[in-house]
Amino acid sequence: MSYRVVHYINQFFANIGGEEMAHVEPELRDGFVGPGMALNNVWKGEAEIVKTVVCGDSYFAEHEAAAKEKILGWVKEIKPDFFIAGPAFNAGRYGYACSTIACAVQDELGIPVLTGMYEENPGADLKNKILIVATSNSAAGMRKAAPTMAALALKIMKGEKIGASCQEGYMPNGIRKNFFEKEIGAKRAVDMLVNKLNDKPFTTEYPMPSFDRVAPNPALKDLSKATIALCTSGGIVPKGNPDHIESSSASHYGEYDITGVDDLTPDKYETAHGGYDPVYANEDPDRVLPVDVMREFEREGKIGKLHNKFYTTVGNGTAVASAKAFACEYAQKLREAGVHAVIMTST
Amino acid sequence: MKLELGFTQINDIQFSKECKVDNGTLYVDPEAVKAFMYGDDDVKAWVKDFTFDVARPGESVRITPVKDVIEPRVKVEGPGGVFPGVISKVDTVGSGKTHVLRGMAVVTAGKIVGFQEGIIDMSGPGADYTPFSKLNNFVVVAEPMDGYQDNKHEYEHAVRIAGLRAATFIGELARDLTPDETETFETYGIKEGIEKLPGLPRVAYVHMLQSQGLLHDTYVYGVDAKRTLTTILYPTETMDGAIISGNCVSACDKNTTYHHENNPVVKSLFEAHGKTLNYVCNIITNENVYLADKQRSSDWTAKLCRLLDLDGVIVSQEGFGNPDTDLIMNTKKIELQGVKTTIITDEYAGQDGKSQSLADADPLADAVVTGGNANEVIILPKMDKVIGMLDYVDVIAGGHAGSLRPDGSIEAELQVITGATNEMGFNCLSAR
Numbered sequence: 001m002s003y004r005v006v007h008y009i010n011q012f013f014a015n016i017g018g019e020e021m022a023h024v025e026p027e028l029r030d031g032f033v034g035p036g037m038a039l040n041n042v043w044k045g046e047a048e049i050v051k052t053v054v055c056g057d058s059y060f061a062e063h064e065a066a067a068k069e070k071i072l073g074w075v076k077e078i079k080p081d082f083f084i085a086g087p088a089f090n091a092g093r094y095g096y097a098c099s100t101i102a103c104a105v106q107d108e109l110g111i112p113v114l115t116g117m118y119e120e121n122p123g124a125d126l127k128n129k130i131l132i133v134a135t136s137n138s139a140a141g142m143r144k145a146a147p148t149m150a151a152l153a154l155k156i157m158k159g160e161k162i163g164a165s166c167q168e169g170y171m172p173n174g175i176r177k178n179f180f181e182k183e184i185g186a187k188r189a190v191d192m193l194v195n196k197l198n199d200k201p202f203t204t205e206y207p208m209p210s211f212d213r214v215a216p217n218p219a220l221k222d223l224s225k226a227t228i229a230l231c232t233s234g235g236i237v238p239k240g241n242p243d244h245i246e247s248s249s250a251s252h253y254g255e256y257d258i259t260g261v262d263d264l265t266p267d268k269y270e271t272a273h274g275g276y277d278p279v280y281a282n283e284d285p286d287r288v289l290p291v292d293v294m295r296e297f298e299r300e301g302k303i304g305k306l307h308n309k310f311y312t313t314v315g316n317g318t319a320v321a322s323a324k325a326f327a328c329e330y331a332q333k334l335r336e337a338g339v340h341a342v343i344m345t346s347t
Numbered sequence: 348m349k350l351e352l353g354f355t356q357i358n359d360i361q362f363s364k365e366c367k368v369d370n371g372t373l374y375v376d377p378e379a380v381k382a383f384m385y386g387d388d389d390v391k392a393w394v395k396d397f398t399f400d401v402a403r404p405g406e407s408v409r410i411t412p413v414k415d416v417i418e419p420r421v422k423v424e425g426p427g428g429v430f431p432g433v434i435s436k437v438d439t440v441g442s443g444k445t446h447v448l449r450g451m452a453v454v455t456a457g458k459i460v461g462f463q464e465g466i467i468d469m470s471g472p473g474a475d476y477t478p479f480s481k482l483n484n485f486v487v488v489a490e491p492m493d494g495y496q497d498n499k500h501e502y503e504h505a506v507r508i509a510g511l512r513a514a515t516f517i518g519e520l521a522r523d524l525t526p527d528e529t530e531t532f533e534t535y536g537i538k539e540g541i542e543k544l545p546g547l548p549r550v551a552y553v554h555m556l557q558s559q560g561l562l563h564d565t566y567v568y569g570v571d572a573k574r575t576l577t578t579i580l581y582p583t584e585t586m587d588g589a590i591i592s593g594n595c596v597s598a599c600d601k602n603t604t605y606h607h608e609n610n611p612v613v614k615s616l617f618e619a620h621g622k623t624l625n626y627v628c629n630i631i632t633n634e635n636v637y638l639a640d641k642q643r644s645s646d647w648t649a650k651l652c653r654l655l656d657l658d659g660v661i662v663s664q665e666g667f668g669n670p671d672t673d674l675i676m677n678t679k680k681i682e683l684q685g686v687k688t689t690i691i692t693d694e695y696a697g698q699d700g701k702s703q704s705l706a707d708a709d710p711l712a713d714a715v716v717t718g719g720n721a722n723e724v725i726i727l728p729k730m731d732k733v734i735g736m737l738d739y740v741d742v743i744a745g746g747h748a749g750s751l752r753p754d755g756s757i758e759a760e761l762q763v764i765t766g767a768t769n770e771m772g773f774n775c776l777s778a779r
Contacts, residue, residue, distance in 0.1 A: 177778060193624075198548075208712055248762055
């Protein structure tokens with residue numbers, strides 16, 4: 001039994017016509033049309049295009065809701081194993097249509113999808129939502145694009161593990177995947193540097209992220225009335241680490257009550273952090289989470305009071321996304337508890 | 348400076364009363380190694396006992412917790428001896444001749460002192476990620492004296508010295524061998540290099556050394572790197588053990604002493620030396636925890652790059668998170684001196700791979716090589732034999748409560764595997 005596939009193409013690839021025919025409404029045809037043949041050829045019967053949706057690019061752009069409704073209705077009825085769109089190369093409206101309809105099929109019908117286009121095609125904006133194979137900027141690239149798309153599509157249909165973007169040919173989609181290169185990292189680094197020195201093109205293996213910098217809030221006007229909380233990524237936890245916060249790559253944070261605690265002593269507290277020399281923090285956990293000093297300030301009236309709970313996790317090897325999620329959650333708790341400010345210690 | 352390395356391939360290790368290398372097999376008497384290790388007072392003071400084992404490629408063996416991996420070498424010509432300032436006197440090494448027992452290593456393992464020691468699997472999926480699964484490993488398991496928990500720095504030091512002494516003892520067996528293969532490495536003085544290799548871009552290796560404290564330290568000629576200023580080395584000095592590891596960080600991106608002796612950036616730069624570039628020197632710089640130290644060290648790195656009139660550098664990081672700051676400071680400042688950079692790092696993109704991979708970033712770091720995402724999860728099947736102990740699998744960096752499963756298999760992040768995402772670029776593992 002072969003996998004059943006629906007293919008989406010535009011009026012040009014269906015041989016209806018160019019720009020002058022871009023207004024045509026969606027139609028459903030049996031079997032493959034145009035570039036679908038190239039896909040079928042690679043699949044050699046393991047998968048097959050059962051229906052082809054043809055739609056004019058202008059029609060899709062100008063009547064997106066109607067086009068989507070109609071096409072989704074067909075696909076829902078056909079119940080294919082896979083939905084493939086394009087490739088659209090550098091045709092902007094076609095690329096937009098391919099990505100948009102593929103995304104809708106994936107999200108609304110739960111059917112796996114794939115499309116392909118040139119990296120600068122506006123449709124590629126959706127590359128973090130759906131898999132998009134990177135193609136050349138003209139239809140001359142069909143000979144290369146079709147086998148890449150067909151092979152990746154078949155892997156997905158078979159439920160096989162998908163490799164890294166550079167292996168499978170899809171555009172980097174924000175999900176980092178490990179794989180083994182042919183050369184060791186040091187050799188790759190030397191080759192990359194030699195290219196850079198000679199003004200030859202080179203491709204970084206990790207494009208720098210745009211860094212999330214948080215501007216601090218304005219300073220508190222009167223500390224003597226403020227409730228201040230202590231939080232840390234330095235891993236200070238009650239002795240024995242009751243919530244099993246990981247020594248690296250923490251999956252959660254801890255919330256601990258320090259009502260009546262004047263000083264973090266080594267018999268009751270320790271660090272769970274695996275990324276720094278723990279000896280000094282274990283000798284005196286106040287070095288990382290300064291409860292003793294805050295209590296002094298409290299007694300002296302320098303601060304209103306120390307919040308009775310502290311929030312803690314391990315920063316070591318913990319993904320930025322995880323850290324952000326922890327903080328979003330406990331910041332809400334702090335806010336609800338009427339905390340005015342937080343001292344966040346790191347290590 | 349010119350160094351000749353003479354390699355003898357070791358294909359097997361056998362325990363024997365007689366210590367020798369014969370026809371590719373190392374015969375070694377564990378009692379003799381033990382006696383040599385106990386020749387050091389600190390080892391005597393802190394290590395109650397040693398046990399020994401051999402782990403060979405392809406065997407169903409797991410070694411954990413691993414502290415260091417060391418390749419036995421011996422200096423046969425030229426000044427100094429291996430591991431200068433630690434085992435040998437502090438003479439400048441890196442010239443003359445050194446014999447290497449290739450295809451084997453001394454691995455130190457045993458009871459944990461922090462969180463970070465790693466796992467080496469000799470077969471199965473984990474073996475693909477550690478270079479040490481391909482070696483014949485002479486494993487030394489140390490058992491601490493009572494009370495070591497309150498003297499962790501001393502105990503770590505003792506185990507480190509013990510490993511180096513074991514490697515020195517075994518390396519000595521290579522002294523009179525005729526190597527299977529020899530290779531010569533030479534870099535020139537500044538002016539000499541420009542005259543000999545006119546027109547080639549002048550490139551150095553900025554080698555960042557982890558120096559954050561217990562189990563995060565590196566030693567250069569015996570000096571704790573956190574007490575050093577950025578300085579320069581001849582690349583061949585590293586081949587004689589001028590830099591040693593006291594460092595487990597997360598095991599995956601820990602530079603073991605073996606990595607320092609066989610630094611792949613040094614190797615790759617020598618391969619290109621005289622062809623596409625002129626390899627000038629190594630610049631070593633630390634990764635301290637204080638901001639002032641970070642600023643000073645990265646200032647000095649950039650200053651030396653300019654002073655040496657370099658065209659480009661490779662920067663290798665060690666560790667992650669906090670050292671990402673050092674990496675980016677170095678890279679940015681070097682680029683602003685007009686010296687081009689390529690950097691080698693690894694990633695902490697989360698188990699799902701969806702997070703930002705580094706804790707610091709700058710657009711000037713536009714040429715990056717990655718050793719892979721250390722958060723990726725791997726299942727390590729049960730092995731027939733464990734050298735060391737599985738007691739710590741749940742708490743080492745990369746493990747979690749329940750990592751060690753009832754059937755003896757381990758579910759953990761790649762972090763737990765010694766050398767898996769090495770940032771000297773030792774491996775082929777990468778990510779996109």
